[in-house]
Each structure stands twice: as structure tokens, then as C-alpha cells.
Amino acid sequence: MDTRAFKRSLHHSDRYNRRGFGLGDEVAGSLQTAYQSDLVASLRTNGYELRRGRLTVRLAEAFGFCWGVERAVAMAYETRRHYPSERIWITNEIIHNPSVNDHLRTMNVQFIPVEGGVKDFSEVEGGDVVILPAFGATVQEMQLLNERGCHIVDTTCPWVSKVWNTVEKHKKQAFTSIIHGKVKHEETLATSSFAGTYLVVLDLAEAQLVSDYILGKGSRESFMARFASACSPGFDPDRDLVRVGVANQTTMLKSETEDIGKLFERTMLQRYGPAELNDHFLAFNTICDATQERQDAMFALVDEPLDLMVVIGGYNSSNTTHLQEIAVSRGIRSFHIDTPERIGPGNRITHKPLGSDRELEEPFLPAGTIRVGITSGASTPDRIVEAVIERLIELSED
Numbered sequence: 174m175d176t177r178a179f180k181r182s183l184h185h186s187d188r189y190n191r192r193g194f195g196l197g198d199e200v201a202g203s204l205q206t207a208y209q210s211d212l213v214a215s216l217r218t219n220g221y222e223l224r225r226g227r228l229t230v231r232l233a234e235a236f237g238f239c240w241g242v243e244r245a246v247a248m249a250y251e252t253r254r255h256y257p258s259e260r261i262w263i264t265n266e267i268i269h270n271p272s273v274n275d276h277l278r279t280m281n282v283q284f285i286p287v288e289g290g291v292k293d294f295s296e297v298e299g300g301d302v303v304i305l306p307a308f309g310a311t312v313q314e315m316q317l318l319n320e321r322g323c324h325i326v327d328t329t330c331p332w333v334s335k336v337w338n339t340v341e342k343h344k345k346q347a348f349t350s351i352i353h354g355k356v357k358h359e360e361t362l363a364t365s366s367f368a369g370t371y372l373v374v375l376d377l378a379e380a381q382l383v384s385d386y387i388l389g390k391g392s393r394e395s396f397m398a399r400f401a402s403a404c405s406p407g408f409d410p411d412r413d414l415v416r417v418g419v420a421n422q423t424t425m426l427k428s429e430t431e432d433i434g435k436l437f438e439r440t441m442l443q444r445y446g447p448a449e450l451n452d453h454f455l456a457f458n459t460i461c462d463a464t465q466e467r468q469d470a471m472f473a474l475v476d477e478p479l480d481l482m483v484v485i486g487g488y489n490s491s492n493t494t495h496l497q498e499i500a501v502s503r504g505i506r507s508f509h510i511d512t513p514e515r516i517g518p519g520n521r522i523t524h525k526p527l528g529s530d531r532e533l534e535e536p537f538l539p540a541g542t543i544r545v546g547i548t549s550g551a552s553t554p555d556r557i558v559e560a561v562i563e564r565l566i567e568l569s570e571d
């Protein structure tokens with residue numbers, strides 16, 4: 174069965190739910206207690222700024238939980254209510270945030286184990302409930318769970334589904350999907366599983382290599398050596414780069430995705446001429462609004478005078494990493510942390526620089542008046558942002 178037909182049949186199954194259970198009011202209190210923050214709410218209504226002694230905190234004007242994440246987390250809470258005694262699993266994190274995943278563990282929601290990057294579904298049985306996360310699951314995983322007789326609660330963000338529809342359109346029209354994303358990220362794995370022929374490019378530099386190949390530069394051997402693990406089985410660059418459409422992981426750097434789209438449009442124009450362009454390039458629009466807003470707010474924030482930035486979010490969160498990249502590209506001292514506990518004890522911070530392991534920085538806060546910019550990724554609850562601000566206040570008072 175092809176992926177579209179499978180999706181259609183799944184959507185009609187009474188063991189599949191993608192709309193929640195109408196229990197929003199029942200779970201609202203638990204969500205409020207676990208994730209929301211009065212302090213952050215008051216900053217939102219007071220110009221996103223807070224002053225305490227020598228410290229000024231400046232929040233980005235768009236940050237934290239996005240609509241798709243709020244929806245996924247609420248659906249997970251509703252699922253526990255709706256199935257009070259069934260075994261519930263998540264494949265394999267609801268979102269990329271350790272505190273949210275820990276909350277779900279305390280509600281006796283189990284996580285599908287991952288060994289060497291491969292999910293182990295061996296313990297999942299018919300009748301179990303399996304929640305698919307906001308960034309989706311592969312079509313093969315959905316087929317496996319469906320065949321096993323599981324109840325599937327699909328929290329995939331509609332923005333991600335939109336990308337899947339885009340690559341399915343490419344497939345139907347015999348275009349190769351060039352996916353701007355991280356080849357091992359769950360969302361990109363899922364998107365690839367819905368595509369026909371595909372090639373994943375990490376950034377503009379990789380896209381340029383592909384463009385060069387289309388224009389006759391570079392050898393087939395070195396091309397395949399570079400992209401062997403980032404393309405569909407049997408990919409042939411001479412056959413499969415003649416008609417291309419671009420799609421993206423929704424949390425990539427928006428400006429880079431746009432540049433990659435323009436690059437391929439120019440490349441096909443150069444290779445085939447304007448009259449033939451529509452037969453060789455499909456335009457796209459799969460950038461998620463929330464990612465765009467958070468990145469735009471970050472660009473505005475880093476234009477202000479800041480002594481340092483704290484970027485909060487899971488270390489495996491792609492959208493958080495891109496916020497950190499924006500700060501680093503402006504030469505700002507910026508610290509990516511996943512939990513408030515990374516700050517202290519004393520005037521120190523344990524943070525993750527781009528592309529390397531965690532390291533300790535001491536002293537963290539400089540002497541004198543300080544202006545600290547703060548933002549957080551789409552998977553980070555306000556409660557975590559509040560705890561970081563409280564630690565900064567304590568440290569600045571020491």
C-alpha cells in the first residue's frame with residue numbers, strides 16, 4: 174500500500190486519534206501548574222523586561238512553547254485521562270524537553286527505548302496506547318503499530334503534516350525532494366519516509382555541492398561519498414537531480430531554507446532555461462510560523478546592547494540550536510542550557526557550545542550592571558524560563 178493510501182485507511186480506523194479527546198478543560202489545571210509561570214506572564218505584559226538591582230533581563234518577544242507543542246502536550250495529558258489504566262507509550266519523546274518528558278514519566282507514560290538510533294518496539298503489545306510526538310513518526314512505525322493492534326494518538330503538528338503533503342506531491346509528480354534538515358532528526362526521518370526519491374542537505378554549503386553537481390561540476394564518486402547516508406535507496410544523482418522540489422525540517426534556520434530554495438531555483442534556471450523551469454523546480458512554502466517568529470524575535474533582540482544571552486532548550490532541540498547560532502553569529506557571549514540547574518552553584522554555568530560537548534564557564538556573570546537577553550526554544554515551558562530568571566537574580570545579588 175502506498176503512503177497516501179495507508180494514511181487514508183489509518184485516518185478511518187477507530188484505533189487512531191489525531192484530534193484529542195475533548196478533555197481540554199479537565200487537563201488545563203495540570204498543564205497550568207506544570208508549565209506556566211506568573212513571572213513570565215508579567216514580563217510579557219511589561220515590555221518583556223525585568224530589572225532587579227544591577228541585573229536587567231530582556232526576554233525575546235517570541236519564545237518558548239509554540240502552538241504545535243502546546244497541542245501535543247495537552248493531547249498527551251488527555252490521553253492519560255482517556256485511558257486511565259492502559260499502558261501508554263511515546264515514540265520516543267513528546268517534544269525535545271527533558272522536564273516535559275519527566276512530567277509524563279510521573280504519569281506512568283513510558284518511552285520506547287532507542288538502541289543505536291533504532292527504536293525498540295518489542296515490548297509494545299496490541300491494545301497498548303502509543304502517542305506519536307509533535308515532530309511525527311515514520312510511516313513504517315505507524316504501519317508497525319497499526320498491524321500490532323495499538324491505539325495510536327497522533328500529535329504530529331499540522332505544520333509537519335504540511336511538509337509531508339509537500340513531499341508526497343513531489344513524489345506524485347516524479348520530483349526529487351531536497352529536504353533541508355538534519356538527517357537523523359526524527360522529523361526529517363519521518364518526512365523522508367513519506368517522500369519518494371529524496372536527498373537531505375544540512376545547510377547551504379551542502380546545497381551548493383548539489384547545485385554544482387547539477388551544473389556539471391564535481392565527480393559522481395565524491396558526491397555519493399558525501400550523501401550516501403542522506404538519500405533514498407538507489408539514489409542516482411544523474412537521474413534524480415533533473416526535477417527537484419525543496420522541503421524542510423520545520424525548525425531549521427528560516428533564512429537558510431529560503432536561500433536553499435532560491436539556490437535551486439537559480440540552478441535549474443541556469444541549467445534548463447526559463448521556459449523549462451516549471452518542469453524542473455517546484456516552489457515550496459513549508460516554514461513553520463512559530464519557528465519564523467522566534468527567529469525574527471531573536472534577530473531583533475541581538476540588535477540590542479546585551480552583555481550576554483542565555484538560550485534555553487533541550488540539547489537535541491533543533492530550533493533552540495538555531496537560536497543559539499543567531500547569537501553566536503553576532504559575537505554575543507551566549508550560553509545554551511537545557512535546565513535551570515546548569516546555573517550555579519556559585520557564579521558558574523555549565524552550557525553547551527555549538528557543535529561541542531558541555532563545558533563549565535566561571536565566572537559567568539560579569540561585575541557591574543548587566544543586561545542579559547533570554548530566549549527559549551519551542552519545546553521549553555515558561556516555568557523553566559522563570560526558574561532560569563530566578564537563578565540569575567540570585568546570582569546577581571550574591
Ligand code: SF4
Pocket residue numbers: 239240241242307308330331332333423424461462463464492551
Ligand atoms: S515548531 Fe512549528 S512545526 Fe514544530 S511543533 Fe511548533 S508549530 Fe509545529
